[in-house]
Amino acid sequence: MKADVLVAEIGSTTTVVNAFNSIHGTNPEFIGQGQAPTSVIDGDVTIGLRSAIEDLKKVTKFNEFSYGELLATSSAAGGLKMTVHGLVYDMTAKAAKEAALGAGAIIHMVTAGKLRRTDLNKIVEIKPNIILIAGGLDYGERDTALENAEKILKLNLGIPVIYAGNCENQEEIREIFKSYNSKLYIVDNVYPKVDMLNVEPTRRVIQSVFEEHIVHAPGMTKVRDMVTGPIIPTPGAVMEAAKVLKEEIGDLMIIDVGGATTDIHSVTDGSEEISRILMAPEPTAKRTVEGDLGVYINRYNVIDRIGVEKLNKDLGFDAAEALETYNAIPKNEKEIKLVERLTLEAVLTAIERHAGSIRKLYGEGAGRKAVAEGKDLTQIKYIIGTGGALTRLPNRIEIMKKISTSGKGTELFPTAEAEVLVDNNYIIASLGVLSRFYPEAALKLMKKSLKIDKE
Secondary structure, three states: OOEEEEEEEEOOOOEEEEEEEOOOOOOOEEEEEEEOOOOOHHHOHHHHHHHHHHHHHHHHEEEEEEEEOOOOEOOOOOOOOEEHHHHOOHHHHHHHHHHHHHOOOOEEHHHHHHHHOHHHHHHOOOOOEEEEOOOOOOOOOOHHHHHHHHHHHHOOOOOOOOOOHHHHHHHHHHOOOOOOOOOOOEEEOOOOOOOOOOOOHEEEHHHHHHHHOOOOOOOHHHHHHHHHOOOEEEHHHHHHHHHHHHHHHHEEEEEEEEOOEEEEEOOOOOOOHOOOOOOOOOOOOEEEOOOOOOOOOHHHHHHHOOOOHHHHHHHHHOHHEEEEEEEEOOHHHHHHHHHHHHHHHHHHHHHHHHHHHEEEEEEEOOOOEEEEOOOOOOOOOOOEHHHHHHOOOOOOHHHHHHHHHOOOOOOOOOOOOOOOEOOOOOHHHHHHHHHOOOHHHHHHHHHHHHHOOOO
């Protein structure tokens, strides 16, 4: 048996390999999935990758198994760590942050204004993979970004730097970094005009930089030799899939509740009514990652949010009983109920942080005025669950349906009309990578996994 394409998802703890066939035909197929522990601790992630391929052979029951192409996503070695530095937080710093998150980065630090000594110390401590400098509208303020660039240069970190600020600074930035011991990337301004975001160029460059420079997990250089296409951050691959799917079926959001984090990707412009009262622009494609909301590694953070007494009441038994034996994947009825309750809390909390809201402002002589802040999700047509929890738990659909009824009336949440879909094959991230080369096949495979037919 020969598969057309394998896509490897090399995570911090698990490596998953998905196999696809008939990619060049009218009816592409998902053959099967293999997995194995990621082998960072062994000093070579290709060990885990090859083990996952062996597991795939067992799953598909093919003794002889080969493949044509190998593509990959990775969040090994702690993912793509970035620090972001802008001028005004609600403008350029926020825009730069949106660009980085949408590309699949993990943001460890965001600053606004001129960097202080304590900021510089923190950057050194974080050891980012990439630094993003922004600041100033085009033909506006120039000095802050230039001063920050000079300070970052002196840190001599030897990592890629991306500049996405005032276009008037581009030549000066090149001059500042002309002797830098790593690469400098100049990109169009992420916030070129008031109330205008331009994050996509920066997102594309971040993903390109990731593939070229950020292969620090032990053995990742060997993976680069094995892979025939790009290696992109796993969350960035999910965003790619979300954008491709949105063009086909309409406004949507994808939720992934994992053991350590909860990620939400939304692709929607929202309603015209809300856009007229929006205080600051939001990107069409937005990602948020909640590093404190996970159902295994960060389970106690979620339990603290619920409260032990309420959790026990909701479950109908002492949660400590299930926690004694719970080990990443729930094995019995009590563990499943516990993880479902934790997943619900993670989903509703993450949605609250991702979505915007309406609030009233009081002005002299004008009475109360309604304004909107944050991402408008009211036009979302589809809520899609991916990841282990939202593709495998028995009550996954019911959990996602509670999103529309969980607010207090001022939140810009999806409505009850939004349809809940499940990535049944757990392949959306892989298909985000596949869409780079085979967009039609990737789209058809997504629709099969989601069990929708809109040919």
